Amino acid sequence: MPEVIQEVDYEGLSTDSLAINMLAGSLAGISEHAVMFPVDMIKTRMQVLTTSPTAAYASMSEAYTRISSTEGTRRLWRGVASVILGAGPAHAVYFGMYELAKELAGGNDNGYSFVATAGAGAAATITSDALMNPFDVVKQRMQAHGSQFRTVAETFRTVYRTEGLAAFYVSYPTTLTMTVPFTAVQFSTYEFIKDRINPLNTYSPMTHVTAGGIAGAVAAAVTTPLDVCKTLLQTRGLSDDAAIRNARGLGDAFRIIYSRHGLAGFARGMTPRVLTNMPSNALCWLSYEGFRFFLKGGHNKPPPPVVAVNP
Structure with missing residues (x-):
């Protein structure tokens, strides 16, 4: 009796369009950053190196209380416009590139693939960053203690006029040093957990929230030291410390932080960073998968058809 081989009919598979992935990613990015912005503000305040007692915070609760009482709760939202303006196109490129690279690397075939997922995540973050x-530079300049910047346009003009175009990209190598491993860990963790608890890969809000939250927390904790360095470089123009103002890259930032605070300095802001990324990543993946699901027509993709072949 001839053996029956189960062969997947690949011609019958439907592929999500790049436009849908990019639109869903854009909407997800805006939702994520807008909702979590106040916590991100507190994280930035806690990471900035300063000699002023009024600008130093020992905990999230202290930072929230002092900012709200002395500067008003609206101060927690200053700079949100910059994030919204940047997050839309950046996340469109981010998720569009991720899905495209993962597909080309074979990450959608035969279940979870660490190499394909991590590689696609790295490609996505290089382009979106x-x-x-x-x-991000403008956002953090507006978030810093004592910042006089009121609008995104004003901040862009002032930074460009006083520090030049390089000020917007001095932290880019450090950002990539952080975000490439962050994204690789985040995407790999997300896809791994999703594959385990939802092997059929159907739209499942609980799956996306759970996998996204865990992935965000793990990636945030691992990359916090690099985020502290990035914050120093992006806010250097506001410092009255000559060493910080003249910092030119990751090496300078690392030496300054270590000389002032030792190894503990690289954990500054870890708690708000993890608490920001856990819900924001959960929200981002929930929004992305949800927007993509409904943009496709609100139907879960059925399992690939199987054709019996008799050799």
């Missing part, structure tokens, strides 16, 4: 980095 090139768009997002200037907006």
